[in-house]
Amino acid sequence: MKNICVRFVLFLFTSVALAQSTHVSILNNDKGIKLVVNGKDFMINGMNWDYFPIGTNYSYSLWQQSDAFIKEALDAEMSLLKNMGVNAIRVYSGIQPKWVQYIYENYGIYTMLNHSFGRYGVGINGDWVPVTDYSDTAAQDQLLSEVTLMAEDYKNTPGLLLYLLGNENNYGLFWAGAETEDFPDNEHEKQFVGENRGRPMYKLMNTAAVKMKSINSSVPVAICNGDVLFIDIIADECKDVDIFGVNMYRGISFGDAFQVVKDKLNKPILFTEFGADAFNTIQNKEDQQSQAYYNLGNWKEIYQNASGLGKTGNAIGGFTFQFSDGWWKFGQTKNLDIHDNHASWSNGAYQFDYKEGENNMNEEWFGICAKGPTNDKGFYESYPRAAYYALKEAHKINPFSEGITLEYIDKAFKNININKAVSKALKNKKTLQTKQSDCVKKGK
Template identity: 70%
Template sequence: MKYIFLPIIFIFLALNSCSKKKEEVVVLKNEQGMRLMVNGEDFIINGMNWDYFPVGTNFSYSLWQQPNAFIKKALETEMTLLKELGVNTIRVYEGIQPKWITYIYEKYGIYTMLNHSFGRYGVSINGNWKPETDYTNVNAQKSLLAEVVQMTKTYKNTPGLLLFLLGNENNYGLFWAGSETEDFPEEETEKKKIGEIRGRAMYKLMNEAAVQMKKVDASHPIAICNGDLLFIDIIAEECKDVDIYGTNMYRGKSFLDAFDIVKKKLNMPVLFTEFGSDAFNAINNKEDQKMQAFYLVENWKEIYKNVAGLGKAENAIGGFTFQFSDGWWKYGQTINLDVHDNDASWATKAYDYDYQENHNNMNEEWFGICAKGPTNNKGLYTLYPRAAYYALKEAHQLNPYSEGMTTSLVLKHFNEIKLNDALIKAANNKVVLE
C-alpha cells in the first residue's frame, strides 16, 4: 500500500502547488511596442476604481474590517456586476487582506492592483501622524520605504495580485493642503518651483521604493500614479526603475498627445489609473447619463487604439475607469454624508457638455457608472447601473490583442456602440431607484 499511497501524495502536493503558484507579470518592450504580459499572454487592463462605502459613511469606513459573511455578501453583488461588465482588474488601496485579493480572483476572475498612497494624505513618523508629507524629511523617507517594503513582503505571493501602484496624483498633493479636489494653479513658474523644491525628492523616493520592492518581489511590476503629465521631465530623470507610468487624467473626450509624450520622454507603458466623467450636468442641474457614457466610450476607444501592435503610440496597457459607484462623501468629506450633493468642486473646459465660463462643472459625488441605493438595516446597498455601464460592457468585449486586430476594427467596434440603447437599458434602473 505504501508504494501506491506515496505517489498519490506527491501528485496531490504537486497539483496543489501548481494551483497556488503565483503568476508572473511582466512589462514587455519590443519592436511592436509595450505591453503587459501575464504568464506569457498579452493582458489588457480593463480596470475599475472600486471601493465600498455605504451611504452615510466616508473614507473612515473599511469593508475589510467587517465580518467575513458581510464582506462575502457585499462582494457577491459588486464583483458579479464587475465581471458581467468585462472588468478584469480592480484598483484597491492597501488595507484589503491578501485572502480577499485571492478570493476575488478565484471566485470572480478579477485581479487586483494594490495601491499604497505613499504619503499622499500624510505619513506616520515614529508613531506620530503628519497630515502633510515632506519628502525631503529623512524620517519620512525611512517610514515610507519601510511601509512599502513590508507591503511587498505581505502580498508578494498572493494569487490574484497583478501589480503594485505607488501614490495617487501625489504631485497635486504638493499644492493642495487636503485630499478634496480643487482647481489647479495655472502659473507655470510656480509649478516648476514646487516641482524642484518638493517634487524631485518625492519622485526620487518613489524610484528608491521601486528598487527596494523589486528586491522582495520581482514578479509584479511597479507603477506610480501621477496627476496628468505634470513634472514628467523630473520623472524621466528620477524614476528610471519604475516599470509603468500611471496617470490620473481628466481631459474630456480625448487624452490628446499624452501617449506620444509618455513614449518620447519616459519610454514606459502608460496606464490610466483614473479617468472618466461625472453623470451630473452642471448647466441643466440634473443627472446626464448620456454625457457620462459619451466621454467614457471615447476614452476607452483611444486606449485600445494605442496598444502595442496597432501602429499608433503602441504604449497603452489599459486603464481604470473612475469609478464604479457614486461617492456620497466626496464633496464635504465629513459632512452631509447622507446627501447626494450636486455642488461642483472644480472646473475644466475639456468637458464641454456642461462647461460655462467661471462656473465649476465637475461633480465629485456623481462619477459612478452605477448609482448607489440606500443602506439597508444590514449595512448593505444595491447598485443601479447607468448608461455608461452598458456602453462599457460592449466596449470591453473587444480584445485589442486578437489576431488580425487593426485600428480600423477598433473604430468599427466602438462606432457600433449606441449610447441611446445604453440609455434605454439603464432607464428602468433609474425608475426603480427613484
C-alpha cells in the same frame, strides 16, 4: 495505498504551485509595449472600486468588517464587474491578501494594490503629519518601511497584478487635503514646487520601486501621477519604475499623452483614473448619456494605442473612475447621507456642462453605477448607469486578438449604441427611485 498518497501529495503541491504562479511582465519590442500575464498578452480593462455605504466616508473600511459581511459585499459587487468585462480593480492597501485571492479565484478579477505613499499624510513616531515632506528622512524611512512590509505581506498572492504608488501625489504638493481643487496656473510656481518638493518625492518612489521588486520580482511597480506634470523630473528620477500610471481628465480625448509618455519615458502608460461624472451642472440633473460618451471615447483611444496596431503602442489599459458614486466626496465629513450636486472644480474639456468661470465637475457623481440605500445589515445595491452597459460592449474588444486593426476598433466603437444603454439604465433608475421612496416612507 502508497501510490494514492503520493499522487495526492503531488496534486496538493501542483495546486499550491499553480495558485502562486501568477507572473506579470512587460514586453517592450519594435511593435510597442504590453503587459504579459502568465505568458498571455493582457489589456487591463480596469475599474476604480471601493465600498462605502451611504452615510459613511473615508474612515469606513470594508476590510474591518466580518468575513461573512466582506464575502457577501464582494459577491454582489464582483458579479457586476465580471459581467461587464472588468478584469482588474484598483484597491488601496488595507485589503487583506486572502480577499485579493478570493476575488481572483472566484471572479477572475486581478487587483492592482495601491499604497497612497504619503498623499494624505504620514504617521511618524506616533504622530500624524498631514502634509508629507518627502525630503524629511523620518518620512522617507516610514514610507519605505510601509511599502516594504506591503511587498512582503502580498508576495505570491494569487491575483495580484501590480503595485501602485501614490494617487496624483504631484497635485498633493500644492494642496494639503484629499478634496480636489482647481490647480494653480502660474508656471513658475509649478516648476518651483516640482524641483523643491517633487524631485525628492519621485526619487523616493524610485527607491521604493527598487526595494519592492527585490522582494517580489514578478509584480511590476507603477506610480500614479496627475496628468504629465513634472514628467521631465520623472524621467530623471524614476528610471526603475516599470509603469507610468496617470490620473487624467481631458474630456473625450487624451490628446498627446501617449506620444509624450513614449518620447519622454519610453514606459507603458496606464490610465489609473479617467472618465466623467454623470451630472450636468447647467441642466442641474443627472446626465448618463454624456458620461457614457466620454468613457467610450477614452477607451477607444486606449485600445487604439495598444502594442502592434501602428500608433504609439504603449497603452496597457486603464481603470475607469469609478464603479459607484462617492456620496462623501464633497465636504467629506458632513452631509454624508446627501447626494451633493455641488461641482468642486472646473474642466473645460467636458463641454456639455462647462461655463467659463464656473465649476462643472461633480465629485459625488462619477460612479458608472448609482448607489442604493444602506439596508439594516449595512449593505447597498449598485444600479448600473448607461456607462456600465456601454463599457460592457467595449470590453468585449481585445486589441491583441488576431486580425484586429485600428479600423476594426473604430467600427466596433461606432456600433456601441449609447441610446440603447441609456434605455437599459433608465429601468434601473426607476427601480432605485422606488426603493429610495420606500426608505423615506419608513423613515430611514
